[in-house]
Amino acid sequence: MARRRAYRNHGASRRSGVGPIGTIDILARGYAFCDTDEGSFFIPKSGLGGAMPGDKVEVRVSSRDVPHGAKRTARVVRVVSRATEYLIGTLEINDPLAVVVAQDPRVRHDLFITDGRLEGAQDGDVVLARITSYPDRHQPMQGYIVEVLGAADAPGMDVDIIIHNLDLPTKFSPQALEQAESIEVDVEAALAEHGRHDLRMRDIFTIDPADAKDFDDAISLDEVDGMLRLGVHIADVSHYVDWDDHIDICARDRATSVYLVDRVLPMLPEKLSNDVCSLRPGTDRLTMTCDMYLDQAGTVKRYEIYPSVICSKRRFNYDEVQEILDGLRDDPYAPKLKRFDALAKQLLALRIERGAIDFETVEAKPKLDERGMVTHVELRHKTEATSMIEEAMILANETVARHAHSNHIPFVYRVHEPPKAAALESLLIPLRELGYNVSELATGNPMAFQDVLDEARGTREEPLVNHLVLRAMERAFYSTEPIGHFGLASTFYCHFTSPIRRYPDLMVHRLLKDPHAMETHLQWLAKHSSKMERIAEQAERDSVELKLCEYLAEHVGEVFTGTISGVVPRGLHVRLENTLEGFVRFDYLHGEYHEFDPLTQTLVGEETGRTYRIGQQLRVRVEEVDPRERSVSFSIA
Numbered sequence: 183m184a185r186r187r188a189y190r191n192h193g194a195s196r197r198s199g200v201g202p203i204g205t206i207d208i209l210a211r212g213y214a215f216c217d218t219d220e221g222s223f224f225i226p227k228s229g230l231g232g233a234m235p236g237d238k239v240e241v242r243v244s245s246r247d248v249p250h251g252a253k254r255t256a257r258v259v260r261v262v263s264r265a266t267e268y269l270i271g272t273l274e275i276n277d278p279l280a281v282v283v284a285q286d287p288r289v290r291h292d293l294f295i296t297d298g299r300l301e302g303a304q305d306g307d308v309v310l311a312r313i314t315s316y317p318d319r320h321q322p323m324q325g326y327i328v329e330v331l332g333a334a335d336a337p338g339m340d341v342d343i344i345i346h347n348l349d350l351p352t353k354f355s356p357q358a359l360e361q362a363e364s365i366e367v368d369v370e371a372a373l374a375e376h377g378r379h380d381l382r383m384r385d386i387f388t389i390d391p392a393d394a395k396d397f398d399d400a401i402s403l404d405e406v407d408g409m410l411r412l413g414v415h416i417a418d419v420s421h422y423v424d425w426d427d428h429i430d431i432c433a434r435d436r437a438t439s440v441y442l443v444d445r446v447l448p449m450l451p452e453k454l455s456n457d458v459c460s461l462r463p464g465t466d467r468l469t470m471t472c473d474m475y476l477d478q479a480g481t482v483k484r485y486e487i488y489p490s491v492i493c494s495k496r497r498f499n500y501d502e503v504q505e506i507l508d509g510l511r512d513d514p515y516a517p518k519l520k521r522f523d524a525l526a527k528q529l530l531a532l533r534i535e536r537g538a539i540d541f542e543t544v545e546a547k548p549k550l551d552e553r554g555m556v557t558h559v560e561l562r563h564k565t566e567a568t569s570m571i572e573e574a575m576i577l578a579n580e581t582v583a584r585h586a587h588s589n590h591i592p593f594v595y596r597v598h599e600p601p602k603a604a605a606l607e608s609l610l611i612p613l614r615e616l617g618y619n620v621s622e623l624a625t626g627n628p629m630a631f632q633d634v635l636d637e638a639r640g641t642r643e644e645p646l647v648n649h650l651v652l653r654a655m656e657r658a659f660y661s662t663e664p665i666g667h668f669g670l671a672s673t674f675y676c677h678f679t680s681p682i683r684r685y686p687d688l689m690v691h692r693l694l695k696d697p698h699a700m701e702t703h704l705q706w707l708a709k710h711s712s713k714m715e716r717i718a719e720q721a722e723r724d725s726v727e728l729k730l731c732e733y734l735a736e737h738v739g740e741v742f743t744g745t746i747s748g749v750v751p752r753g754l755h756v757r758l759e760n761t762l763e764g765f766v767r768f769d770y771l772h773g774e775y776h777e778f779d780p781l782t783q784t785l786v787g788e789e790t791g792r793t794y795r796i797g798q799q800l801r802v803r804v805e806e807v808d809p810r811e812r813s814v815s816f817s818i819a
Contacts, residue, residue, distance in 0.1 A: 200240050200260075201240045201241050201242045201243065201256075201259060202216075202218035202219065202220040202221075202223070202240070202241055202243065202256070203218060203219075203238065203239065203240050203241075203262055204216045204217045204218030204219070204238070204239070204241070205217060205236060205237070205238055205239075205265075206225065206230075206233050206235070206236070206237050206238075206239050206258065207235070207236075208230070208233070208234070208235045208288040208289075209288065210287040210288055210811065210812060212227040212230075212290060213225060213226050213227055214230060214233070215253070216239060216241055216256065216258075218241070220243075221253075221254065222253055223241055223243060223253060223254050223255065223256035224253040224254070224255050224256070225241065225255075225256060225257060225258060226255065226257070227290075228257075229255075229256065229257030229258060230257075230258055230290075231257060231258030231259060231260075231261070232258070232261060232291075232316060232317045232318045232319070233258045233261050234264070234265070234266045234288075234289060234291075234316070235265065235266065235286070235288045235289065236265030236266060237261050237262075237263065237264055237265050237266070238261070238262040238263040238265070239258045239260065239261050239262060240258070240259050240260040240261075240262055241256035241257060241258055241259065242256060242257055242259045243255075243256045244256060244257075253604075261316070264313075264316060266289075266313065267312065267313060268310055268311065268312055268313065268328065269282060269284055269286075269289065269293055269310075269311050269312075269313055269323075269325065270284070270285050270286070270308065270309070270310050270311075270331070270343055270346045270347060271283050271284040271285050271286075271292075271293065271308070271309065271311065272285060272306060272307070272308055272309075272334055273300070273303050273304070273305060273306065273307050273308075273309050273327075274305065274306075275300070275304075275305040279294065280294075280295040280298075280300060281293065281294055281295070282295065282309060282311045282325070282327075285308070285343040285347065285810060286343075286347040287810060287811045287812065288347075291317040291322065291323045292322065292323065293311050293313065293322075293323045293324065293325050294322050294323065294324050294325075295311070295324075295325070295326060295327060296314065296315075296324045296325070296326065297326045299326065299327065300327060301327045301328075301329070301330055302330055303327060303330045306333070306334055307330055307331070307332065307333060307334065308330075308331045308332060308333070308334050308339055308342075308343065309327050309328075309329065309330050309331060310327070310328045310329040310330075310331060310346070311325045311326060311327050311328060312325050312326055312328050313325045314326065337552070337553050337554040338444060338445075338554055340554070340728055340732070340809070341442055341443065341444050341445065341554075341725050341728070344442070344721055344724050344725055344728065345442070345447070345721070348717050348720065348721050348724075350440055350447055350717070350718075350721060351432070351435060351436055351447070352447060354429075354432050354451050355428060355431070355432055357428040358428040358429045358431070358432045358451060359451055360428075361427065361428045361429050362429060362450075362451035362452075362453040362454055363453055365422050365453065365454065365458055366458070367458055367466065367467065367468065369466045369468070369491055372421065372468050372489075372491060373491060375489065377488055377489060378468075378488070378489040378490060378491065379471070379488055379489070379490045379491070380490070380491050381402075381413075381415070381469075381471065381490045381491060381492045382466060382491060382492060382493040384402050384404075384413070384492070385402060385404065385495055385518075386400045386401065386402045386413070386415060386492050386493070386494050386495060387400060387401060387402075387463075387494060387495055387496040387497070387498060387515065388400045388401070388461055388463070388494050388496070388497050388498065389401065389498045389499070389500060389503055389567065389570065389571050390497070390498075390499060390500070391499060391500060392499040392500070392501060394499075395446075395455075395456050395460075396448075396455045396456055396459075396460050396682050396683070397417075397460050397461040397462060397494075397497070398416060398417040398459065398460070398461065398679070398680050398681065398682040398683065399414065399415070399416050399417075399461070399571070399575065399679050399680070400414075400415040400416075400461045400469070400492060400494050401413065401414065401415070401522070401571070401574055402415065403518055403521060403522050403525070406475065407475075409475040409476060409477055409483060410475070410476045410477075410521075410525065411473055411474070411475050411476075412473070412474045412476060412525065412574060412577070413471055413472070413473045413474075414471070414472045414474070414574055414575065414577075414578035414679065415461070415469040415470070415471045415490065415492050416469055416470045416471075416472075416578075416678060416679050416680075416681065416687075416691075417459040417460070417461055417467065417468075417469060417470075417681060417682055418459070418467075418468040418469050418470050418489060418490075418681075418691065419450070419454065419459050419681040419682060419688050419691065420470075420681065420688055420691040420692045420695065421468050421489070422454060422458060422459065423450070423454070423688065425692065425699060425700055429450065429451065429454070432451075433449050433450055433685055433688065434685050434707065434710070436449045436685070436714065437449070437684075437685040437686075437710060437711040437713075437714035437715065438683060438684050438685065438711070438714055438715055438718045439455075439682070439683035439684075439718075440718045440721050440722065441718075441722055442721060442722060442725040443548055443550070443722075443725040443726050443728070443729050444550055444554055444725070444729075448682075448683070449682070449683055449684070449685065450682060454682070455682050455683075459681075459682055460682070461492070461494050462494065462497070463494045463495065463496055463497040464493065464494070464495075465493065465494070466491060466492075466493050467491070467492055467493070467494070468489070468490075468491055469489070469490045469491070469492050470487070470488075470489055470490070470678075470691050470694070471486075471487070471488055471489070471490040471492075472485065472486075472487050472578045472581055472582060472678070473485060473486045473487075474577060474578070474581055476525070480525065480528040480529055480532050481532075482577070482581060485581050485585070487581075487582060487585060487694060489695070496515065498515075498519075500565060500567040500568055501567075503519055503567035503570070504565050504566060504567040506519055506520075507519060507520060507523055507566050507567065519570075522570050522574075523566055523570055525573075526566075526569050526570040526572075526573040526574070527569075529573040529576075529577055530569065530573055533573075533576070533670065533671060534632055536671045537628035537629055537632075537671035538628070538632070538669065538670050538671040538672075539628060539631045539632050539635065539651075539669050539670075539671075540632065540635065541635065541648050541651070541652055542563075542564055542635070542639065542644060542645075542648050543564060543648060543652070544561055544562070544563055544645055544761060545561070545562040545563075545761075546559055546560075546561060546562075546726060546730065546760050546761040546762070547559070547560040547561075547562055547726075548560075548726060548729040548730060548733060550729070555732070556729050556730075556732060556733035559730065559733065559760045561759075561760065561761075575679045576670060576672075578678055578679055579596070579675055579676050579677060579678050579679060580670075580672050580674060580675055582676055582678040582690065582694070583595055583596075583664070583672075583674035583675050583676035583678075584673075584674045585694075586674075586676065586690075586693065586694070587664055587674050589697075591693055591694070591697040592662070592693065592697060592698070592701050592704055593662065593664075593676065593690070593693055593704070594660050594661070594662060594676065594686050594689050594690060594693075594704055594707070594708050594711075595660070595661055595662070595663070595664045595665075595674065595675060595676050596658060596659075596660060596667060596675045596676050596677050596686070597658065597659060597660070597661045597663070597664070597665045597666060597667060597675070598655075598656060598658040598659075598666075598667040598668045598669050598670070598675075599656045599665070599668060600626055600628075600656070600668045601626065601654050601655055601656055601668075602656065605653075605654040605655075605656075606623070606624065606626060606654060608654065609623070609650060609651065609653075609654040610623065610624055611781075611782070611783050612650055612748075612783060612796040612797070613634060613647070613650065615782055615783060615784070615795050615796055615797070616643060616647065616796065616797045618634050618637060618638075618647075620634075628668065628671060631651055634647065634651065635647065635648060635651060642745075642799065643745065643797045645745070645757075646745050646747055646757065646796070646797055649747065649757070650747075650796075655668075655669060656668070657716070659708075659712040659715075660677075660686050660708035660709075660711050660712045660715075661708055662704050662705050662708055676690055677690065678690050678691070684711075685707070685711050685714075686707075686708070686711050689704070689707060724812065727762065727812045728809050728812060730760060730761075730762040731762070731807050731808070731809040731812055731813075731814060732809045734762065734804055734807050734814060735807040735809060737804055738804050738805070738806070738807060739803065739804060740803070740804055741801050741802065741803050741804075741819040742758050742759075742801070742802055742804065743758070743759060743799060743800070743801055743802075744756040744757055744758045744759070744764075744799070744800055744801075744802050744816070745757050745797065745798070745799055745800070746794060746795065746796050746797060746798045746799075746800060747763060747796065748783075748796065749778070749783045749784060749785055749794060749795065749796055750778070751768075751778040752767065752768050753765055753766050753767045753768045753770070753771070753785075754766040754771075754785065754794055754800075756800060756802055756816055762814065763814070764802070764804075764813075764814030764815060764816045765813070765814070765815060765816065766800075766802065766815075766816045766817060766818060767815060770805065770815070770816065770817035770818060771785070771787070771794070771818060772787070772790075772792070772818055774787050774788060774789045774790060774792075775787075775788045775789075776788065776794070782795070783795070783796060800818060800819075801818075801819040802816035802817065802818060802819055803816060803817045803818075803819045804816060805817050
């Protein structure tokens with residue numbers, strides 16, 4: 183699908199005599215947030231003033247008092263500049279009118295076709311339209327059809343729509359593809375470079391998901407001088423991609439690979455991501471190595487960071503490794519993998535001791551057939567095998583970041599701020615209702631978060647507690663200032679371990695080789711990478727929720743088990759075991775009036791006294807599903 187990007191001005195400014203100006207972020211539920219130089223404001227549905235996602239707007243701030251830590255409310259009084267020039271949607275023909283209904287749930291306006299030309303589109307087709315007139319109080323949105331994309335039920339069209347709505351690039355420039363095709367691995371020439379080490383005799387292996395196609399990290403583990411040497415070997419993308427070359431321009435524009443439910447939009451051309459830079463077994467590859475020498479207490483006593491050449495001896499997937507650790511599979515690597523597992527547990531214990539938070543997350547992976555229909559939903563849990571790689575990568579990222587700071591290298595760090603007071607206050611009520619001691623949590627003590635997660639471990643509400651605590655966390659981002667990582671309890675942290683799929687990792691590799699590389703570009707690249715990461719996460723989340731909704735739409739009328747994840751005056755939010763969340767409206771609560779108690783966040787039936795509270799398990803019936811809106815309505819079964 184062609185990519186069309188309208189002009190954007192993302193900067194926020196303030197001019198004399200006008201209200202705060204910034205970029206509006208509209209959510210699927212209709213409300214929005216606007217970040218300006220004077221702070222971030224909440225915009226209700228009624229206050230959008232015709233604004234569309236990404237528009238630069240002027241807002242008027244409400245004079246109402248707000249609780250400490252909460253966002254102030256504002257409304258849009260003027261659209262300064264538009265971010266959206268094209269709209270993708272479903273054509274609805276009702277002579278003499280033809281209307282494009284936006285597929286982006288954040289766009290609440292239909293587009294009326296004004297020139298009468300349908301370009302061969304049929305009723306129900308998905309089309310790309312250009313906007314000629316934006317909505318306001320006096321007229322609807324108007325425009326004309328540019329391209330007919332196909333039938334709404336064509337395989338992959340639903341995910342194509344997500345890609346287009348978020349303006350994700352799907353093609354590399356011809357120059358980038360030509361450059362990629364010309365790249366070959368020349369080990370001997372690389373070894374002639376100053377400082378590159380030949381590690382092909384070292385016993386190195388990879389551990390990845392079974393369906394992984396790009397392998398950008400490898401591990402080695404051995405005894406050296408009475409210490410345990412943990413080697414983390416990362417694909418040396420920076421050897422092939424120079425600053426501002428054709429591939430780099432495409433890669434930094436994307437800033438990250440996007441892992442959608444049915445496809446991957448890679449940051450690098452496939453020749454690099456799946457071939458030249460992929461650490462496939464039995465193949466010589468260029469890498470950046472971080473060797474960490476640990477004592478018996480698990481402390482890094484010394485380290486070395488250098489370019490290298492490796493040859494992976496074995497490719498494992500997580501399931502194989504877990505079976506070996508569980509004693510279900512014999513393998514010559516079993517002693518080494520078990521030693522690695524013991525080290526990972528030791529490293530995790532040390533992190534938790536200093537205040538790190540260890541979440542037990544569940545990831546839903548819808549499995550699709552050739553038509554893009556969901557056959558089943560696979561739930562992926564954290565295992566000892568996944569934790570081994572996670573702990574090794576965290577330690578390498580910390581070591582590299584500490585090295586950069588100690589050597590005064592201009593750098594891009596991965597940072598994470600403590601939770602805001604308002605988020606903490608919102609978290610305390612449901613946890614208190616679930617019976618947890620939250621006195622220490624109220625102070626923001628990081629140890630208290632882990633205490634709650636430990637107390638929940640193995641209980642019925644464990645997934646919900648992890649979900650609630652994770653939701654209270656701030657979003658991590660990239661910065662040139664080392665302000666620390668709250669969730670990991672790391673003073674210095676960066677992303678070094680995935681340069682095939684994350685641009686900041688590629689930046690880190692370049693800076694390790696040349697501290698002055700990109701020196702004047704680091705701040706805007708950090709900000710841009712953070713922004714593109716948020717967009718990628720939204721695309722990934724939207725595509726999974728879309729398929730989960732499509733799957734559930736085939737089960738309307740059926741009953742599922744869920745857990746109440748939120749209680750509001752108008753009903754209940756219920757989270758299913760497959761992680762999809764739906765809503766039980768007030769009128770579906772057994773037909774009686776319920777009183778909402780804001781102090782306990784409960785709904786109590788006026789006649790029966792039946793109480794609904796967070797963490798309670800329910801049997802719910804699927805009543806309505808709207809995949810486009812990603813919304814599910816339940817009733818109590």
